[in-house]
Amino acid sequence: MNKIELLAPAGDLEKLKWAIMYGADAVYLGYKNYSLRANAKNFTIEEIKEGVEFAHKHNAKVYVTVNIVFHEDDLNDLIEYLKNLSNIKVDAIIVSDLFIIDLIKENNIKLPIHISTQACTLNKETVKFYKKEGVERVVLARECSKSDIKNIISECNMDVEVFIHGAMCTCYSGRCMLSNYLTNRDSNRGGCAQICRWTFDLYDRYKKKVSSDVDFSIAPKDLSLLKYIPDLIDIGVTSLKIEGRMKSVYYIATLVSVYRRVIDNYYKNKEKYKYNKNDEIELYRCANRETLPQYFDKFPGINEQYFIGRNEDTNQDFLGIVLDYDDKNKEIIIEQRNYFKNGDIVNVFGPKKESFNITVTYIKNSDGEYVDAARHPREIIRIPCDKKVSKNDLLRVNFLG
Amino acid sequence: MIKIIVPFPKYENVKFYLEHNIDGFIIGIKKYSENFNNLISIKKLKLYCDDAISMNKEVYISLNKTYYNSDITNLKKILSLINSINVTGVIFNDLSILNIVSENKFNINLIYDGSHLSTNSKTINFLEKRGVDGVFLSNEITMKEKLEIANKINIKTYICLFGYTNMATSSRKLISNYLNYCKIDKKPTNLYYIKDKQNDNFYPIIEGDNTNFFSDKILNGIKEFANLIENKNINYVYLNDYLIDDSSFYNIIEAFVALRNYPNDKEFADKLEKVINSNCFNETNDGFLNKKTIFKVKDYE
Numbered sequence: 052m053n054k055i056e057l058l059a060p061a062g063d064l065e066k067l068k069w070a071i072m073y074g075a076d077a078v079y080l081g082y083k084n085y086s087l088r089a090n091a092k093n094f095t096i097e098e099i100k101e102g103v104e105f106a107h108k109h110n111a112k113v114y115v116t117v118n119i120v121f122h123e124d125d126l127n128d129l130i131e132y133l134k135n136l137s138n139i140k141v142d143a144i145i146v147s148d149l150f151i152i153d154l155i156k157e158n159n160i161k162l163p164i165h166i167s168t169q170a171c172t173l174n175k176e177t178v179k180f181y182k183k184e185g186v187e188r189v190v191l192a193r194e195c196s197k198s199d200i201k202n203i204i205s206e207c208n209m210d211v212e213v214f215i216h217g218a219m220c221t222c223y224s225g226r227c228m229l230s231n232y233l234t235n236r237d238s239n240r241g242g243c244a245q246i247c248r249w250t251f252d253l254y255d256r257y258k259k260k261v262s263s264d265v266d267f268s269i270a271p272k273d274l275s276l277l278k279y280i281p282d283l284i285d286i287g288v289t290s291l292k293i294e295g296r297m298k299s300v301y302y303i304a305t306l307v308s309v310y311r312r313v314i315d316n317y318y319k320n321k322e323k324y325k326y327n328k329n330d331e332i333e334l335y336r337c338a339n340r341e342t343l344p345q346y347f348d349k350f351p352g353i354n355e356q357y358f359i360g361r362n363e364d365t366n367q368d369f370l371g372i373v374l375d376y377d378d379k380n381k382e383i384i385i386e387q388r389n390y391f392k393n394g395d396i397v398n399v400f401g402p403k404k405e406s407f408n409i410t411v412t413y414i415k416n417s418d419g420e421y422v423d424a425a426r427h428p429r430e431i432i433r434i435p436c437d438k439k440v441s442k443n444d445l446l447r448v449n450f451l452g
Numbered sequence: 453m454i455k456i457i458v459p460f461p462k463y464e465n466v467k468f469y470l471e472h473n474i475d476g477f478i479i480g481i482k483k484y485s486e487n488f489n490n491l492i493s494i495k496k497l498k499l500y501c502d503d504a505i506s507m508n509k510e511v512y513i514s515l516n517k518t519y520y521n522s523d524i525t526n527l528k529k530i531l532s533l534i535n536s537i538n539v540t541g542v543i544f545n546d547l548s549i550l551n552i553v554s555e556n557k558f559n560i561n562l563i564y565d566g567s568h569l570s571t572n573s574k575t576i577n578f579l580e581k582r583g584v585d586g587v588f589l590s591n592e593i594t595m596k597e598k599l600e601i602a603n604k605i606n607i608k609t610y611i612c613l614f615g616y617t618n619m620a621t622s623s624r625k626l627i628s629n630y631l632n633y634c635k636i637d638k639k640p641t642n643l644y645y646i647k648d649k650q651n652d653n654f655y656p657i658i659e660g661d662n663t664n665f666f667s668d669k670i671l672n673g674i675k676e677f678a679n680l681i682e683n684k685n686i687n688y689v690y691l692n693d694y695l696i697d698d699s700s701f702y703n704i705i706e707a708f709v710a711l712r713n714y715p716n717d718k719e720f721a722d723k724l725e726k727v728i729n730s731n732c733f734n735e736t737n738d739g740f741l742n743k744k745t746i747f748k749v750k751d752y753e
Contacts, residue, residue, distance in 0.1 A: 089747045121572045123600050150574035174521045176548030194623050202521050223518055227620040228568050231592050231745050232667055242747030251646040263634040269626050353629045
């Protein structure tokens with residue numbers, strides 16, 4: 052059996068590279084059209100090409116989302132676009148609209164198809180349908196429990212992808228038009244206005260307000276299946292997907308490195324593998340949002356929703372990006388992101404390596420002057436470090452103690 | 453001429469529908485269908501279907517939920533039962549139905565109601581090639597788009613022109629969760645409304661097996677109906693009574709049936725539109741029939 056795939060979001064070319072450097076086996080991204088993040092930066096064809104070349108050079112794969120629900124007006128140029136994706140050797144496309152299956156076959160376009168979570172696949176019969184159609188993989192709906200996933204894999208012998216981390220939709224994906232009706236923005240074509248994050252007043256059937264100090268909310272907390280990675284591996288899931296094409300480089304790097312470590316540690320020694328609470332802390336500090344297994348281990352209830360606003364404390368954990376290491380002076384050259392000062396203990400982490408702490412004994416600015424603190428975002432500074440670090444390692448607050 | 457179909461009414465009200473030349477009924481089944489005023493138990497399904505068929509009405513069974521693995525065994529039994537009844541078709545949303553019918557070689561006409569997903573002709577042509585016989589077009593596209601799609605497809609086309617529109621479905625118990633959190637007792641009814649903070653729109657929200665959200669306004673497409681009566685590409689109009697009281701819905705049916713006898717009579721359609729509005733407390737609009745949605749927000753800023 053192949054090792055499970057860790058699949059990361061790539062909101063742009065920079066994030067694609069970071070995700071792969073930090074250990075993603077594959078990334079998914081969207082073009083300016085046909086993708087459900089219509090208002091994100093997204094990729095041009097040239098950027099996708101560069102991303103594919105970078106990924107393949109590092110033995111990683113690139114999947115492109117073509118997952119809108121098409122209207123007649125959206126069909127123009129689609130065949131040419133798909134041919135382009137095939138020519139630049141994209142590894143698969145992620146689709147929700149069924150006709151693309153035929154379009155690919157009829158035009159002899161060499162692109163494997165993954166069915167998007169937007170198609171809301173919850174059962175084995177639907178997976179069997181896709182299998183007969185030659186689909187390579189199905190991304191299951193986030194409403195699936197462990198037992199559902201296990202049953203689908205064992206009965207369908209089909210590659211299955213499961214979301215393991217990130218924001219949740221309140222409603223079945225692809226079946227939510229709240230954005231359309233409340234804001235005229237089409238959620239199935241990438242315009243979702245995230246109505247499930249709004250608060251409302253609740254009224255009874257006689258339109259009498261239900262009296263409460265707490266607004267009516269339908270917002271779910273985020274998903275994390277960190278604790279269940281061994282289970283997902285053991286039941287035969289093909290790919291573990293992280294949500295968040297709009298998230299920062301720091302977020303992507305942290306999540307990918309944590310999940311990479313957990314996956315690798317489990318494969319290294321399944322019997323001796325132990326859940327590490329620090330991994331959970333790392334993930335939490337990175338997004339500052341409560342995460343739960345949601346549907347995976349039980350049917351979600353009160354605890355899986357927000358009612359009085361998100362517990363989302365902002366922090367300034369991300370201190371800087373390593374640009375280089377000066378061997379001669381044993382100094383790290385850093386592009387600063389958040390404030391830190393002399394005497395602070397900071398944590399350095401990087402792709403596929405153990406993190407370590409260093410004490411900041413001095414800080415030099417770009418003119419070589421000693422300063423008491425790194426105050427200015429994106430300024431280039433130097434701090435001492437005996438241990439050699441690599442370009443693109445990251446510095447963060449030492450929250451693990 | 454275009455046909456009018458409605459949800460199967462309470463048994464005692466069937467006479468009214470027969471007298472008004474309704475062409476067909478849609479039956480919802482308890483636990484396997486949702487968003488119907490009356491859901492029928494599996495035990496009574498054959499009886500109801502046989503009755504409706506004996507009235508020379510088209511009979512559809514709606515299996516319009518999204519199904520989990522745990523539903524599949526019973527779903528197969530239900531489809532096997534339906535296979536033994538001479539119904540006009542099964543209306544489905546989840547592709548599991550298509551697979552079960554195909555694998556078991558059931559002789560059942562399938563009508564796809566992907567609710568929000570039937571928005572282009574190519575998808576419908578894909579489904580036709582897999583044995584689907586009809587399609588409900590999405591409520592979230594314009595009338596112009598519906599006509600364009602209907603022109604490009606070969607299977608029967610159904611559109612909804614009256615009723616509350618389902619906006620979204622969540623498997624979570626959203627009302628119970630909130631009331632439990634606030635330590636407020638849940639009323640015996642499942643119907644509540646949510647009102648957003650920016651305006652006075654009340655959206656029905658109903659918690660059953662799932663929690664369903666509905667449009668604040670009732671879709672009233674009778675003016676568009678006037679232009680469709682002799683259209684050969686749109687075959688069926690569905691009038692949805694969900695959350696509408698019986699007497700008001702009778703008036704709605706009468707209006708549509710009356711207009712069907714006077715195709716292209718815009719003046720009459722205008723009058724009937726007002727009748728429908730007044731029966732719905734003026735809480736109607738034409739939904740997306742004449743309004744396009746946007747998705748690239750920057751293009752409109």
